[in-house]
Amino acid sequence: xxKVLAFINDKRVRDVFYQAALLIGLAALLVYxxxxxxxxxxxxxxxxxxxxLWRTSGIEVPFVLTNYTQxxxxxxxxxxxxxxxxxxxxxxxxxxxxxxxxxxxxxLSSIWLVQAIAGAYVEFVRNIPLLFFVLFWYFGVIxxxxxxxxxLSVFGVAFLNNRGLTIPLPDAGANFRYAFIxxxxxxxxxxxxxxxxxxxxxxxxRDAPILRVGLVLLLLIPVLALAWATLATRWDIPVLRxxxxxxxxxxxxxxxxxxxxxxxxxxxxxxxxxxxxxxxVPHGQIEASGALGLxxxxxxxxxxxxxxxxxxxxPMTNQYLNVLKNxxxxxxxxxxxxxxxxMGSALNNTGQAIEIIAMTLAVYLVIGLAVSAFMNxxxxxxxxxxR
Amino acid sequence: xxTFVLAxxxxxxxxxxxxxxxxxxxxxxxxxKARGHLECGVHLGLPGFSFANDKxxxxxxxxxxxxxxxxxxxxxATKVKFTPTSVQQRWPILQSGQxxxxxxxxxxxxxxNATLGLNFQGINFYEGQTFIVRKKANVKSAEDLDGASVCxxxxxxxxxxxADWFRERNLKVTITNFQKNDDAIxxxxxxxxxxxxxxxxxxxxxxxxxxxxxxxxxxxxxxxxDPQGPVTRYGDERWQLIVRWVLNGTIAAEMLGVxxxxxxxxxANSKNTEVRRLLGAEGGFGAMMGxxxxxxxxxxxxxxxYGESYExxxxxxxPLKLERGQNQLWTKxxxxxxxxxx
Numbered sequence: 001x002x003k004v005l006a007f008i009n010d011k012r013v014r015d016v017f018y019q020a021a022l023l024i025g026l027a028a029l030l031v032y033x034x035x036x037x038x039x040x041x042x043x044x045x046x047x048x049x050x051x052x053l054w055r056t057s058g059i060e061v062p063f064v065l066t067n068y069t070q071x072x073x074x075x076x077x078x079x080x081x082x083x084x085x086x087x088x089x090x091x092x093x094x095x096x097x098x099x100x101x102x103x104x105x106x107x108l109s110s111i112w113l114v115q116a117i118a119g120a121y122v123e124f125v126r127n128i129p130l131l132f133f134v135l136f137w138y139f140g141v142i143x144x145x146x147x148x149x150x151x152l153s154v155f156g157v158a159f160l161n162n163r164g165l166t167i168p169l170p171d172a173g174a175n176f177r178y179a180f181i182x183x184x185x186x187x188x189x190x191x192x193x194x195x196x197x198x199x200x201x202x203x204x205x206r207d208a209p210i211l212r213v214g215l216v217l218l219l220l221i222p223v224l225a226l227a228w229a230t231l232a233t234r235w236d237i238p239v240l241r242x243x244x245x246x247x248x249x250x251x252x253x254x255x256x257x258x259x260x261x262x263x264x265x266x267x268x269x270x271x272x273x274x275x276x277x278x279x280x281v282p283h284g285q286i287e288a289s290g291a292l293g294l295x296x297x298x299x300x301x302x303x304x305x306x307x308x309x310x311x312x313x314x315p316m317t318n319q320y321l322n323v324l325k326n327x328x329x330x331x332x333x334x335x336x337x338x339x340x341x342x343m344g345s346a347l348n349n350t351g352q353a354i355e356i357i358a359m360t361l362a363v364y365l366v367i368g369l370a371v372s373a374f375m376n377x378x379x380x381x382x383x384x385x386x387r
Numbered sequence: 388x389x390t391f392v393l394a395x396x397x398x399x400x401x402x403x404x405x406x407x408x409x410x411x412x413x414x415x416x417x418x419x420k421a422r423g424h425l426e427c428g429v430h431l432g433l434p435g436f437s438f439a440n441d442k443x444x445x446x447x448x449x450x451x452x453x454x455x456x457x458x459x460x461x462x463x464a465t466k467v468k469f470t471p472t473s474v475q476q477r478w479p480i481l482q483s484g485q486x487x488x489x490x491x492x493x494x495x496x497x498x499x500n501a502t503l504g505l506n507f508q509g510i511n512f513y514e515g516q517t518f519i520v521r522k523k524a525n526v527k528s529a530e531d532l533d534g535a536s537v538c539x540x541x542x543x544x545x546x547x548x549x550a551d552w553f554r555e556r557n558l559k560v561t562i563t564n565f566q567k568n569d570d571a572i573x574x575x576x577x578x579x580x581x582x583x584x585x586x587x588x589x590x591x592x593x594x595x596x597x598x599x600x601x602x603x604x605x606x607x608x609x610x611x612x613d614p615q616g617p618v619t620r621y622g623d624e625r626w627q628l629i630v631r632w633v634l635n636g637t638i639a640a641e642m643l644g645v646x647x648x649x650x651x652x653x654x655a656n657s658k659n660t661e662v663r664r665l666l667g668a669e670g671g672f673g674a675m676m677g678x679x680x681x682x683x684x685x686x687x688x689x690x691x692x693y694g695e696s697y698e699x700x701x702x703x704x705x706p707l708k709l710e711r712g713q714n715q716l717w718t719k720x721x722x723x724x725x726x727x728x729x
Contacts, residue, residue: 045504045621046482060550060562062536070550142577162578163536163561242534243524243581246559253579254563334565334574340541344475344566348542351478351503 037354052350053078059345061336063252074346081338082363088255088337089324089367092262096323097316099263100270105300107275118271125268130326133265138257138333145253148244157237158248165251166238170229179229183222190217254335258327266323273315277308309382317375321368328364338363410677413625415487416460424466427453428486431471431567434592435701435709436492436512445469449490451696452511452617452634454689456488459633459682464689473567474542478503481620488630492589494544494613508631510616511693513713513722514586515609516545519594522604524581529610533558538571538580540564545584548611572596586613591707629676635725636683639665640692642716642725647691654684664728672728693723 007013041048053075060070061080065087068080106118142162146152151161158167170176190213197208238245281304289303331340338360347356419425429437429449437447450469458464472480472491481489482504492514493499495507518537520526526535529552539546541564553560563580565571568589575583576597585593587609594600617634619627640646643662645653654666664670666687667680674680690696697714701707715721 041504043622044482047502058547058550059564060546060554060560062561062563070554139573139577142574142579147578243532244534244536244561246534250561252563331566332570334538334541334563334570336564340564340566344541345546345564348475348478349498349547351499353479 041354047350047352048355049352050355052352052355055350057346057349059341059349061341063250063255063336074350077346078338078342078359081336081341084335084341085324085327085330085337085339085363086367088258088262088330088335089327092259092266092323092327093320095259095263096266096270096319099267101274103267103271104274104278107271108278122268122271125265126272130261130265130329131332133261134258134329134332137260137264138254141253141257141260148240151240151245157235159238159240159245161244162253163244163250164253165256166245166248167251168235168237169247169249170233171236172233175229175233179225182225186217186221190214193217252335254330254333257333258330258335261329262323262326265326266319269319269322270316273312273319274308276315277312278304280311281307306382310379310384313375313379313382317372317379320371320375324367324371325364410675411625413623413629413677415623415626416629416677419460419487423461424468425453425457425460426470426486427456427467428470428472428477428480428489428491429453430491431473431569433492433568433589434595435588435705435707436592437469437471437490438592439469439471446700448512448696448700449492451690451700452490452637453488455637455686455696456617456630456633458685458689459636459678460629462679462685464686474540475566478505481505481618484620487619487626489618491618492586492615493618494615496544504621505618506621506627508617508619508627509634510614510723511634512588512615514588514613514615515713516548516584516611516613517587517590517606517609518582518584519575519590519603519605520582522602526582526606528608529606530556530558532560532582534560535581536561536563536579538563538565538575538583540568540571540585541566543585544611544613545586548613549584552610568593569596586615588701588707588709591701591709595706625676629678632676633683633686636665636686636728637690637693637696638716638723638725639728640683640687641694641723642718645687645692646695647688650684650687661728 038048054073056071057074057077058070059077061068061077063084064080065083066076066080068076103118103121106114107122109115109118145160145162148161148163151159153159158165160166193208193213194210197210200206200208236247238248240246285303285307286299289299294302327337328339330337331344334340343356343360347353350356427450429445429447432438433447435447437445437449439445445467453467453469454464457467470480470486472486472489477489477491477493478499480486488508490511492512494514495510499505500507518526518529518532520532526532532553537549537560539549539562546562546564549560550562563571563574565574568585571580571583572593574580583590583593587605590605594603594605597603617630619630639661643659643665645662645665650666653662654668657663657666657668660669662668664672666684667673667682671680673682676682679685691699694711694716697711698704701709702711703709711719711721713722715723717724
């Protein structure tokens, strides 16, 4: 008896019990909601289930990275949308980070004008809704570009007009595949070389020719590989016929406008994070590095930024997740992302709102969690090692 | 025992007699009567079909149908609340019960009927899809659009129609799908596309939204057949009956020569039994659906018959200047037809 009482009164046992009860309760609630929704839908005569994913989509997509064509099924349409969402998100992340760093550092510039312009940019961007940016860039971009017949020609192979940027496409991709493999190998060699050079320096104090080897491995080899692939491949060069250029690959204005909007908008927020991060480094550190004889550039690179990064990483994660979520604004200007294609066209054609919205949510959740996981890993890596 | 049997028989007979007077329950109709107005889902803004002016007054062919329905159900054509819906919003807003019906130039299709839990209650406009293009592009028919960019509203029947039509003919056309009709029109107008596609009637109305309407021309030959009409949810058959027969009533009125001007005289003097049944002078047709017998009288008196409505909203008396065409009575070479009021 006393054993049973002791068991019941054990704090750990109770904790486990309460948590299990809560979990079961939540699961039951979820099951109830799903059952309730599906019963009501059956009663209302609304189709449910995931069979629709294998129906022919019939929707023409103007910008596809996958092999999707109009006669494929709706699942392929979904993946085409996911690929477009990922494309614009990843490129926007990289560009917004670069621009944000530039503006953030400019805000701390000792030159008054640079500081004022950067400050004005940040205040402007942070107080205007993103939708405005998207529409401004879209209609601004289209209005600024000429009609197909007056296209701006880039060396006679690429053409810019209000239908997009038409670029030549290789007839066969094999040569480029070899080139990219070569580039990947030379990057790997460079990484191994840097590791070897660092270890040798730590062990013997001797310097290695880092700059020269870096130039060869990271610049010369990639340029040569790409040049070879370019010359060895037959190109499908766009030709003006009828309404527009035929052949090649078209980078649509919707993509450019959405990318520009995401980059210019997010850069404003990133700039503030960069400024805050840099200012969080105690001034004594900078004075100390000056006393050690480091030049201002070296101080920034070796003392300020590594310490600022630790402060910046968590809020940067937020901004990166925002870029992913904000990419759904593409739906406002017909950029064929997952929201526009799947939650717009496919949802309307099938009417299966619950399934489609759940799948779209899952896409953002999975990508978002992946970005978070990467940033957490990075954060742990650069964290101050305390002894 | 005998008394018991007699009592039971009497009770059964009484129940039967009472139930003969009873109508199938109609929660939608009860709700409309209780709230005092009809909730009608319409287009966001399509001149000629459903369009709100600067005073917030709605006009158009689809709007007129809802007004006629309100007159038939509540006796007052003004007791309608219009809910503008986008292409994406229209089905969920009806499925979830936020509106009593949609009257929103939406095409009747098999899969919508079979999988969305929605019924189409007849045809109030025979539409055909076509393209609007710039005059200087020198396009005579849709076949000339090879290589062109076309702007379209995502999730519309036009989106799929156009893709299918060009693919079947091996024509390479880039289709850019916008979330709203207005966004697609703005993009077309700003030069993003060579053509914008929608129904003939819809284009006639939307043309006015372009910066210089006269620079554009609408291709005359349609590539599809898009019948449109009012939509209700599955279930509540009595409400579906009312929605269907008010539409039939407006067409029958035109067929029988009943107009908003002569409706009083026709109701009083007409010898035609179908006219008398339609206007409630005999037959008690309204009561069969749980409406007053003068349901169609009120609708015709306040809104007019189909032809009057057509001329006023999209016809020659309107800025759209559409001929009757397919939307003429079958007796006059069109497709409009209604089963008899008998």
